[in-house]
Amino acid sequence: MSRTEVPPGTARAVRVRAGDLVRVIDVEGGQVGDVFAFTDSGTEPAEHHSAAHTRAAIDRLFPAIGESFVTDRRRPILTLVEDTSPGEHDMLIPACDPARYAALGAPGHRSCAANLAEALDEIGLSFTGAVPQPINVFMRVPVGEDGRLSRLTASSRPGDAVTLRAELDCVVVLSACPQDLVRISAGRLSPLAIETVHNGGTRS
């Protein structure tokens, strides 16, 4: 088991093998995280997890336990195997980005979009493509009957975790969302952590 700390407002990338477990932990509680997964093809990320293709694969807004996130080529990349949080996550809203913060009057603010590129760069991957729509763990965006979206504050508790199984050799990025102008995370920005467990014997 190896553990990677993700300081508040930053991101980290980890490489995992098919069969490995990736645990995304809300260390202090109430912190939204943006998760991305890419196939690990050498020098740059290629196939990526896709929110839209995942919805089509499961006919649901977010996977239930045992269901998979799939790539833009409709291949399972991560399976949701355990969730100790209240189970409210989002897969409708994009990563925060420079345009979002400029509109909020805070140009130059850290963002999950910039964090993604930074985290990939740190492990030697250059990222120039469009930012995929993230898996927003612990983010609460309920859909009303008329299709209206609400943005509520994260209700995850200290130590709550989502466990994913890698279905392909891949790079998983976790950004501890730096959004502190809109109250999607509770209280001040706080850290997340990634634990990876090598499951052995199931490499694809």
Next chain:
Amino acid sequence: MSRTEVPPGTARAVRVRAGDLVRVIDVEGGQVGDVFAFTDSGTEPAEHHSAAHTRAAIDRLFPAIGESFVTDRRRPILTLVEDTSPGEHDMLIPACDPARYAALGAPGHRSCAANLAEALDEIGLSFTGAVPQPINVFMRVPVGEDGRLSRLTASSRPGDAVTLRAELDCVVVLSACPQDLVRISAGRLSPLAIETVHNGGTRS
């Protein structure tokens, strides 16, 4: 006013200027269409309409009349100005693609993803990026209380139309969805049409 016929299962691209109106017409009724919009930057599409950024901009699953679809840089690109259909459209499901038809046992079937590249190529644009999640007009994918998605057959009537105003100079692509293995369109595949109206005087 100019009119472009979109034969069943194919796509066409049109160039429009900021202020122009683009009308997407379901000629015979019950036909799903995939709409894409890209900024017109010369040789290849750059900024594109983004389903996720649009949801974030309007806090709704699909724009209401008067609301805009925005790009991946959060700039309005198309505004929904009129809708004579029953008003059920989708912005959750990806374009059908070769992987989708292979899984349905029909490799080599036409797809909206391939149609998009073909239509852009016909107007001299080379498209190599990821296929954006389309605006699926006339496609009925209601969201249940538990986040479950249903796929119902299109209920649009002959001549029903959605009218969009371009907010940027852009390329709009309309694919008359070739999906005939899953009953999202009613009856046999049928044509769509695009009418563009130059509004004048409002170029950006």
